[in-house]
Amino acid sequence: MAKYLAQGTAEKIGQLAGLSPEDREVVAYGLDYLLSGIIGLTLMLAIGLALGFFSETLVIISCWTFIRIFAGGVHCTALWRCTVVNCLGITAAIFFTKGVYYFFPTIFWVGISVIWAISATWLWAPNNSEKPVNEPEMRRKLRLRALFMVTVISSLVIFASNITVEPWSSLAAAGATGLAAGGIMLSPIGFRLVKRLDQKLEKLSRF
Known part of the structure; x- marks a missing residue:
């Protein structure tokens, strides 16, 4: 459309x-x-x-988007398929965040997500399925820029997780999910998952 x-x-x-x-x-x-x-x-x-998770959804999208802007990540081969995959991803992220928030300490999830996001950025950023950056010096500069942004977001999420008054705790859990999702989209696992979904949606569109 x-x-x-x-x-x-x-x-x-x-x-x-x-x-x-x-x-x-x-x-x-x-x-x-x-x-x-x-x-x-x-x-x-x-x-x-x-799903009654509007503010948290906004936080997830914001963290996820900033990481993708600065660190890169996998893309589908058509914009409409990107939209479908993003909607599926945000739905899964909302349910996951709700589960983590209700059954685990927020600071625990925040710690895991921060470590993962920083590690993924260090290992795979900048990463772009369309236009990979191969020049070593440029990759180093872009990686440092991405690490700086992930560190800033991580610091804000950690700060929010230490405020016990609601809704800060749930927002911190959502921010942690956004960080984790951004890291996954940089990783080889994320690439394989999105590419497989992209292929499945392309086949479905032919019917």
Whole structure:
């Protein structure tokens, strides 16, 4: 849906602005990317709201997104499949966070997630399935930048986990889940999982 809407809008913009067919394709891709992001974010927040976990969902998405921006991570081969996988991921993350929050001390989950996120960033960042960075010096700089961002997020989550008044504890658990998810998307396991889901969704779309 987003793709067709983007293409139609790009055609109208192209006609009004006198853009070449190549420029219209660029505009269409940018609009498709923007609309897919808006739709995906809206759906994920709607899932959180429906499950009574809206604030925590927002925290999970924020931590997850910042790690992906600075450290990279696996992508699907189509934007709509990225949206579907992200919605499945956020649903799983919400249920997981609820389970951890109700059955384990928050500080325990926070500690595990922080260690994992920092380790994953050190081992695999920057990691991008589309445009891998191979130049050693550039990789070092990008890794240090990613580690700095993960450390900042981790510090905020640890700080929140030490506030026993609600909703800080549940928000800290959600932040820890966001950190863990960001680390998973950097790892070889995350790559294999997303690629398999991508292939399954591609096959389903052919029916």
